[in-house]
Amino acid sequence: MSKTVIHTHASTEAGILANAYLVETExxxxxxxxTLIRSEARALRAKIDALHKPLLAVLVTHAHPDHxxxxxxxxxxxxxxxxxALPSIDRVMRATEExxxxxxxxxxxxxxIRQWTFPNRFVQNLEEVELDGIHFQVHDIGPGGDCDANSVWVMTSENSKAAFVGDLVFSGTHCxxxxxSIRAWLLNIDNAEQxxxxxxxxxxxHGPAGGHELLAKQRDYLLTYCANVKELAQGNSQLSEEAKQELVTRMDRxxxxxxxxFMISLSSDAVAAELALAGDFLSHSQK
Ligand SMILES: [Zn+2]
Structure with missing residues (x-):
């Protein structure tokens, strides 16, 4: 098994700080x-060209356009x-494209970028792909929070065992x-810890790489966000403008x-609606 170097391309704010990664093999x-926008994607392509090695494959973590x-x-x-990618990721990309x-x-x-490129090779849950001697195993984690189709890729090389978790984790940023689907997101975090x-x-x-603590931090963020939305929504499926402002203040703190x-107020009504339907999951998910 050969050695790898992982290069991170962290997009600017204009590209919603979306990360893409280049795994350089022998x-x-x-x-x-x-990535999301044209300039970021071209910068990423330029990084590939600068390595003077062919692009062997693109692995997709989930279906959102910023990735x-x-x-x-x-x-x-x-x-x-x-x-x-998983077939479900292809389906969600096609269903949401318009x-x-x-x-x-x-x-x-x-x-x-108006012309999307869809997956052309499909994998099933736990299937392994070997590329230049490096093993990538996909975990189909289904819907959950950020997107309706998500996967985690676990890479095993000579010098590292790493996971590309997509938007299961926003590291140090708002989400x-x-x-x-916050409930499903929380369950996905519980499973990922295993x-x-x-x-x-x-x-x-999005945000810097880290160790296992990233999973616990993500859980804590979601629970904190939900607890605040629940309090401010008072059982309603939407927040008033005032309540949204208060939510922004609290999450900023x-x-x-x-x-x-900007994602704090953008997300509040969807979460309020989910909590109004089945808010009881908050207490169950607390580890
Ligand atoms: Zn994203």
Missing amino acids: NGVIAVDG TAGITELVQSDSSIPVI AKHAQWAPIFQDEW YLADG YLDNVSEIYAG YLPNASLQ
């Missing part, structure tokens, strides 16, 4: 995710490069919770100076 490069839109710039119409274009193209304008037990490094979808602050 004879090639494997990308994990592809998948830029794949088009990475593979540059070369359909022989495998873009590897709505995401409508929502974000006017905001990002020329930076928005996108606008798609609801199967990532022997993994030393965790590479997050909880995670001072953290980026992606």
Whole structure:
């Protein structure tokens, strides 16, 4: 088994701080995710070119555009490069593509990538892919929080055992919770603590990499956010403007100076709606 170097591409705020990773092996490069906007994806492609090794594959963690839109710039119409994902990720990408274009193209304008590249090779839960002697195993974690289709890739090489967890973890930033499913997200964290037990490094979808503590921190963030929304929503499925402001103040106090602050109020109604339906999961998830 050969050695690897993991290069992190951390997007700017304009690219929602989305991370993409390049796993450099002896004879090639494997990308994990592809960033959101055109300039970030081109910068990532330039990093691959600078390594003077071929792009062997793109592994996809989940279906959101801040991790998948830029794949088009990475593979540059070369359909022989495998873009590897769960079938569920492909389905969610296709089902949401039109709505995401409508929502974000006017905001990002020329930076928005209108032509998406979909996965062309599919894997099932726990399937292993070998690329230049490095093993990548996929864990299908299903829906949960950030996205309706998520996976975690565990990489085993000579010198490291690492996990690319996508948006299961936002490391040190505020989180996108606008798609609801917080309960499923919490369960996904509980499970990850088991199967990532022997993994030393965790590479997050946003924010810096770290160790196992990232999972516990993510759980604590979600529970704190939910507890505050629950109190401020008072059983309603939406927050008033005033309550949203108060939520922003509280979460800012909880995670001072953290980026992606706009996500605090963006997500509040989806979470209030979930809590109004079944808020009792909060007490069960507390470890
Ligand atoms: Zn993301």
